[in-house]
Amino acid sequence: MQYLKSGVSDRSAIGGAAAGRPSGDPPAAGAGRSPAQAPPPPLSAFIITAQRVQEAARLSSILDLLSTERFFWIDLVGGDEPARAAFLDELAFDEADLAWVQRFGQPGRLSVNQYRLRASTWIWERPGGGLVEVHLLSSRNCVVTVWNGDPRALEQVRLDFAERLAELERSPAEAAAILMQLLLATLHEAITEMDGRLQTLQSRLRSKPGSLDFSTLEGQLGRLQSDWSKLDRYSGSVRTAIIGLEALPGMDRGGAMELSDYAEQVDDMERRLQQRAAWGGDLMHDFATALAQRQARQITRLTVISTVFLPIIFLTVFFGTKWMSDAVEESALVALGLALPAASVVATLAWLNKRRHA
Secondary structure, eight states: OEEEOOHHHHHHHHHHTTTTTTTOOOOOOOOOSSSTTTOOOOOOOEEETTTEEEEOOHHHHHHHHHHHTOOOEEEESSSOOOOOOOOOHGGGGOOHHHHHHTTOOOOOOOEEESOEEEEEEEEETTTTTOOOEEEEOSSEEEEEEEEEEEGGGGHHHHHHHHHHHHHHTOOHHHHHHHHHHHHHHHHHHHHOOOOOHHHHHHHHHOOGGGGOOOOHHHHHHHHHHHHHHHHHHHHHHHHHHHHTTGGTOOOHHHHHHHHHHHHHHHHHHHHHHHHHHHHHHHHHHHHHHHHHHHHHHHHHHHHHHHHHHHHHHHHHHOOOOTTHHHSSOOHHHHHHHHHHHHHHHHHHHHHHHHHHHH
């Protein structure tokens, strides 16, 4: 396995050429964006062939590969539309497909016909992060992925796909299906992280429910339910797309089988996310119950305290009036002022104890 990486200066040359200016020249101030808008991350372009992963710095890398007529995967990460278009325009896709692959914010979807396969799906990029949208477009000679994020997130996926590609070059549909399975596998790490976070929340809920922040818990559960909803809709689209695959012209048996396996894996992932969302909902219910019980206990304590001290307050005010001090001798006033409050406390506590054991 060979993994090659080019310098940053070469990658900058791509952005310069794609934007219609000489390579290496700095962009004009404010060109193409408002002053408050942050510039997009630099484009990282990876070419994956059998037993080889290479970060491409020049368009000639794509042109040379196209001349060999070998199947390959090009992974475009980050950059702006002109920079990505410089690569995509050389791949002979339809204009509609090229426009689709750069349009983010789409719902999850898979479509397959005799000419190409395209999918709007997700990967899990890093611990603590959510799902990252990935667009995949496959033809008879290559498969393209376009997404925004950390290029290192798919480093192992690129290596794994390169190891398998030598046996997959004869079937573009099978190669695309294997790649989608590798991308889906990144969600298994997300499930593992969710399990750890939910288990931690459950432990804290049992030991110290007061230490949990309701807004944080609600936000985490909302994101989990959103992720499950996305994958639920995507699962339905995948099931529809694989109906009658064997009847498509040019669809080989291996490709149809791997796409069917992918559909089953998506269904399994959707069920697992649904279970985690239900688990999170149970935690939310338990948290609300624990919070209500805690508030009820506090109200009970306040009631007991007020019941004990209310007679004392009354007696204090009663014996503190002027007419009482004038009518009763000072020694008797002191005795009554001490004895009656003490007796009221004893009587109140005895009454509360009797009610508790009744």
